[in-house]
Amino acid sequence: MGQSAEPSNTPPLVLTNPKGLFDPAPYGFSHVAQVAAGTRLIYLAGQGGEREDGALEPDFRLQVRQALQNVRTALASVGAGVGDVAKLTMLVVDHTQEKLRIIGPELDAAWGGGMKPTCTLIPVPRLALDGMLFEVEAVAVLRT
Numbered sequence: 001m002g003q004s005a006e007p008s009n010t011p012p013l014v015l016t017n018p019k020g021l022f023d024p025a026p027y028g029f030s031h032v033a034q035v036a037a038g039t040r041l042i043y044l045a046g047q048g049g050e051r052e053d054g055a056l057e058p059d060f061r062l063q064v065r066q067a068l069q070n071v072r073t074a075l076a077s078v079g080a081g082v083g084d085v086a087k088l089t090m091l092v093v094d095h096t097q098e099k100l101r102i103i104g105p106e107l108d109a110a111w112g113g114g115m116k117p118t119c120t121l122i123p124v125p126r127l128a129l130d131g132m133l134f135e136v137e138a139v140a141v142l143r144t
Contacts, residue, residue, distance in 0.1 A: 012039040013086050013141040015115045027100065028107035029119035033086040035141050042084075042140040044074045046091070048132050056131050061102050063134045068110035071138050080140045082111045087139040088119040093132070095123035 015030040017023065024031055035041070047070035049056050049063025057063045075081055092099055100121075107116055117138075127135050 010036045012036050012143045013084060015086075015117060025116070026104055028104040028116050029088070030116055031118065033118045035086055038144055040142045040144045042075070042078055042080055042142060044071060044138040044140070046089075046135040046137040047071050047074065048127065048129065048135045050129075056129065060099060060133045061106065063132070064103055064106045065110075067134055067136050068106060071136060072110065075138070075140055078140075078142070080142055083114055084140040084142055085117040085138050086141050088117050089137045090119060090121045091124050091127060091135040092121060093124055093127055093134070095121070 012035065014034040014036075016032045016034070017025075017030055018032060021031050047067045049066040050070070051057065051066060057066045071085075072082060075084065090103065092103075103121075127133070
């Protein structure tokens, strides 16, 4: 008979900010995400600032807030939460420092003040829909 597998005490996801790198917390991300063996990866499509009826929120802050809520909704549909997210990729139309100052607090609110995942922000000239100003995709990790 084979041995039964013991449940692992290793967390499925560990986020860290190593010494020697700047503190990314004010910008809403972590430097390193470690994913344990034996986990299930969840990939979310890019989420924009569309409400359930497909209408876009009217301004950048509201689009960011709605997009992050859409991420939370998609995560919940598979039994995950924001604490399970290892990586975000954000696309921002005509990125500015002012927009960055909006994104950080919105991420902090969506994550309830918890540690944020790794993140890459990519400035773009346009997104898929007219009037779309922000899009975010996510990779989450769940124990199998």
